[in-house]
Amino acid sequence: MPLDPKIPKGPLATKWDTHRFHCRLVSPANRRKYEIIVVGAGLAGASASATLAELGYRVKTFCLQDSPRRAHSIAAQGGINAAKNYRNDGDSIHRLFYDTIKGGDFRAREANVYRLAQISNQIIDHCVAQGVPFAREYGGLLANRSFGGAQVSRTFYARGQTGQQLLLGAYGALMRQVNTGSVTIMPRREMMDLVVIDGRARGIITRNLITGEFETHAAHAVVLATGGYGNIYCLSTNAMASNASAIWRAYKRGAALANPSFVQIHPTCIPVHGEAQSKLTLMSESLRNDGRVWVPRKPGDSRPPSEIPTEDRDYFLETQYPAFGNLVPRDVASRNAKQQCDAGKGVGDTGRAVYLDFHDPILRQGQEAVERKYGNLFQMYEKITGQDPRRTPMMIYPAVHYTMGGLWVDYNLMTTTPGLYALGEANFSDHGANRLGASALMQGLADGYFIVPITIGDELAQADLPEISTDSPEFNAAVAASTSRQEQLLGIKGNRTVLDFHRQLGHLLWENCGMAKNAADLQNALAMIPELRDEFHRNLKVPGTGQDLNQQLERAGRVADFLEFAEVMVRDALTREESCGCHFRSEYQTDDHEALRNDRDFNHVSVWHFNGEGVEPTLEKEPLLYDSVEPSQRSYK
Amino acid sequence: MQSINLTLEVWRQKSRNEPGRFVTYQTGPVSSDLSFLEMLDIVNEQLILADDEPIVFDHDCREGICGMCGAVVNGHAHGPEAATTLCQLHLRHFKDGDTIVIEPFRARAFPLIKDLVVDRSAFDNIIAAGGYISVNTGSAPEANSIPIPMPTAEQALDAAECIGCGACVAACPNAAAMLFTGARISHLALLPQGHPERTLRARAMLNKMDSEGFGNCRNERDCELACPKSISIRNIARFNREVIRALIRADD
Structure with missing residues (x-):
């Protein structure tokens, strides 16, 4: 049977609204009869678990770590996009949609991306109501900054730890449902296999990481929010335990994989120091708002950066991309950095790095203003490298960061296996061949808070779900x-x-x-x-x-x-x-x-x-x- | 970069039911650019190849934000560097020939699992008792409808930076969780969105903290010193004010 992405008919702007009307509903009294398994407790998993429980479903949420608050969404630094147009700079839902689909080099589904842009505004409302302490202007209203691939300021942020604050918001919502008894948290569990009965996902096998026991869990639907597979490269910006096993097990049980080669290499990471390095640390893309990327004009120029005069520097992104300058999308910035290093202009001990310089913004805006925006990133850089980026330029190099590929899902976020859903980085849906900065948090939360809670009900309402036993x-x-x-x-x-x-x-x-x-x-x-x-x-x-x-x-x-x-x-x-x-x-x-x-x-x-x-x-x-x-x-x- | 040799005294304990002990290991030459956990990786590789069991320690993001890692290093939770998680501690802060003592976070409320790994689920239980704002998805007003003064938002974020690692408990002579709980209480009490539930929240989280077996605060301030995110004990003061306020306002 050919794939059916199930994209609703009608004009782009009304597809989601029309679809929600056509979705069948499970009556509130019946929802508690359904049990839903959510694997993963990052932004997508925690937000889906909390919202499904609020609706009345019984939810079991699994995570690898000792607490759901530790999922790797927590490490997202820069921000989350939304089409609020608070800056009156020409932003709109349509522009966020267009920037995202163009940033993905026209390899994403129009309808999904448009829905994402529409939901973006509700996400900000919801997170503020949860107490997420976003950055604010002196007047008390929300602040914004710019991100790569956009010429408007639409990124909401909380210093350099936006992912942490959004995850703690979703974690709070999740723990509230734990308190009501609607969610059971299963920490330190790894999903070992998916159980498919009569062609439907009906449960999972987990390993209790403390006792080593294999455990069986049956459900009416299974949601995978297990993140990306960037750690396949061993060195990446992912957390050490991030893995592909859950989606790989699902694939081997029949769920199709989409665009697995679409892997984002992030331009601004701290360069590799040696063989024993265990992971790479990202320096937020937001740094490119003010930081200027450059290399020496002459290959092999070994002078320290402070002794290289302006005329001997090549601000290669600014010269090659005058309209976007240092804020070109990640793929473009990464490739250009590689080209400079391949041409022998790389800096540092290994020659595999370029400078990201804050000298000019500090002169122009003052130390304090720059510190307020990037202070914790500067500290993090200094801890790892022993160098102070306020005095000497940062050195950065691209590193594996995010996987746009993942389990194939239709418009309802369901995989090719009925009853199996994939959310967040685990699916392939919204970022095409390149994800724009500040869009991952948006997508994870859109999937979890606003999309899957609706579409899963539509499917449960019409599915044939006989009672099953974990002894089958x-x-x-x-x-x-x-x-x-x-x-x-x-x-x-x-x-x-x-x-x-x-x-x-x-x-x-x-x-x-x-x-x-x-x-x-x-x-x-x-x-x-x-x-x-x-x-x-x-x-x-x-x-x-x-x-x-x-x-x-x-x-x-x-x-x-x-x-x-x-x-x-x-x-x-x-x-x-x-x-x-x-x-x-x-x-x-x-x-x-x-x-x-x-x-x-x-x-x-x-x-x-x-x-x-x-x-x-x-x-x-x-x-x-x-x-x-x-x-x-x-x-x- | 320079190469240094270290001697490690590591707490090894197979499980809660078996006694633990310190075991001595030599790292051999390691680069001073390594992180502390990368050094443990190297020791573990050597142990595996020598048919020994590697040291078990919790860790995940290795960039100081997930709160998963943590051990007491030379008597300090997360090691001697201020405002640093164990994963962000680098060997350049140690000298060739140093002996480093590594043991788990010890507290009654954090039972040991294996070697350096402890069970911190008591923290999750404190949050579940009330560490959130009760808002269902879909019911939020427009985000800019309630302005919040910038300094207030910044203070809330200062408190919200807590990563839930447990170093404050490990450092406290009474194994109190006042800094952890106070940080969450403060974050939510400072924001207008958190006000409707502040009385209930303060009571519920305080009671849970006590029933989980954490001790009481004696104003030693060791928690603040150990905190990798420099969470201020002002948050404990605010926690106390919230509790007193809750006691007076018995009706809401």
């Missing part, structure tokens, strides 16, 4: 499969640690499926990944047992899944013979080295279906139809 053959089979996977990992008793393998996989992908890709490298990666996977399963060394807290075993399971996921990711990159947004194939570029799209052949979502172990997945294409915007060559000049 499907549950037993899933527990057996999870147990045998774990025993296999513990039983290898080889000579290499999981970290060692993870680093090798990350290096392989960064070199062959990173910021600039080409067919030969991708073919090369496709040959090397199965070899590495074979070695992993022959030579891995996992200490301890499965009967208690065993962090090496947890990571081994995640890396085993990454080693499988990598293949479909590379295959996706190889079959998309064009460049778009973050996906840059060197074979397809304009004369001035920008991404060259091929709308005739690739104006579609690449959707991958699992066909069994060792069998090539099937590629299906969901065509993208544009009624309201004319896809154009993106220009930020």
Whole structure:
């Protein structure tokens, strides 16, 4: 059966409204009969859990950490977009929609993105009502700042910790429902498998990370809000435990994956210091509001930055993109930084860094004003590098940050498996081939607070949902499969640690499926990944047992899944013979080295279906139809 | 960058039911650019290859915001650097040849799970008792309908920066959770949106804090010193005022 994105009919601006009217409702008295599993407690998972519970559903929320307040949404720094137009600078829902779809290089669904822009304003209202302490002007009203890919100021923020404040808002809403008994929190649990009965998602298998026990949970619907898979590169800005296992298990149980090669490389991260580095730290894009990016004009210029006069500096973003300057979208900024370093103009010990300089804004606005906007980011940078960015320019380099790809979902955020939903970074829906800054928080909260609570009711109201037992053959089979996977990992008793393998996989992908890709490298990666996977399963060394807290075993399971996921990711990159947004194939570029799209052949979502172990997945294409915007060559000049 | 050698004295304990003890490890040469947790990663890699069990410690974001990591290092929660989580502590603050003692956060309300990992779910229980504003999705008024003076919003954010790591409890001689609870109470009490529930909130969170087994505040100020986000004890004072206010206003 071909994919049906279920986009409502009618004009773009009224689709969501019309759709909500057509959605069937579950009566308030009946909602408590339904149990919903939510995996993940970040912005999308916590907001969905809280809202579903407010509506009256019984919710079980699972998270890896000891508390739902720790999900990696908490690390989002810069802000959240909304089309409030408080600055009267020409913003509107339509402009936020257009900027987002253009920023994604015309590879996202029009209807989804428009709905996102519409909901953006309600999100701000709701978060303020929850007590999220957004930045304010002296008059007491909400402040805004600018972000990449936009010429209006529409980003709401709370210093450099907007994600933390929004997550604590959603966490508060969640804990309020825990207090009423509507939500049960299951912390320190990892989802090991999805249980599909009669073609519907009806439950999950989890591992209790403290006792090692496998647990079975049945439900009427399953919501995955498990984040992105950026950690497949080993080094990324993701938290250490962020993983692809939940969506990979869902994929192997029948849910299709969309655009898995769309990975955002964020331009402003603290550069790698050495082999033992465990993660990369992002420096918020908001820094590019005032900070100026530059490299020495002459390759190999080793003078300290303070001794390089202005005429010997190349402010390459400002000169190449005069209209947007330092605020070009992330993919453009990252690629340009790489090009400068490839040309030998990189700075720092490794030559893989460019400067981000605050000298001019401090002179112009004063230390205090700049400090108020970026103070905590400056402190964070100083802690990690031992250098003070108020005195000497920051050094930054691109790093893996966000995955636009994920589980394919329709307009209702349901995957190809009925009863299984994917929210936030775990789905593919709104960001096309490149996500704009301050849009991830917006999407996670739109999905969780406002979309899935409506669409899930529509589906439950009409689904045939017989009573099931966690003692059914499907549950037993899933527990057996999870147990045998774990025993296999513990039983290898080889000579290499999981970290060692993870680093090798990350290096392989960064070199062959990173910021600039080409067919030969991708073919090369496709040959090397199965070899590495074979070695992993022959030579891995996992200490301890499965009967208690065993962090090496947890990571081994995640890396085993990454080693499988990598293949479909590379295959996706190889079959998309064009460049778009973050996906840059060197074979397809304009004369001035920008991404060259091929709308005739690739104006579609690449959707991958699992066909069994060792069998090539099937590629299906969901065509993208544009009624309201004319896809154009993106220009930020 | 320079290379240093460290001696670690690490608390190892398989579970709550078995006795724990300090075990000594040598790091071998490690770069002073490493973070503290990256150094533990290296030690763990060595332990695994030597068929030993690696040290178990909580951690996740490794950028000082999730609040997952934490241990007592040389007697200080999160180590000797001020306003720093353990994951943001770097080895450049230690000298070649130093001995570092690493043990878990110890408090009655934080039962030990394994090695350096403790159970902090008591914090979640305190929040569930009332650490929120009761607003259902969909019912919010327009965001700019209630202006909030900038200094008030900034003070609320100062309190809201708490990452819930538990260092305040570990540092307190009485293992009190006043700084954690006071920060949440203050954040919400400062904002007009938080006013309708402030009486109920103060009572409920205070009672929960006590029933979870946390001790009482004796104004030692160790919590403030240990806090990686520099949450001020002014928030404890505000918490006390909120409680007194709640006692007087018995009717709402």
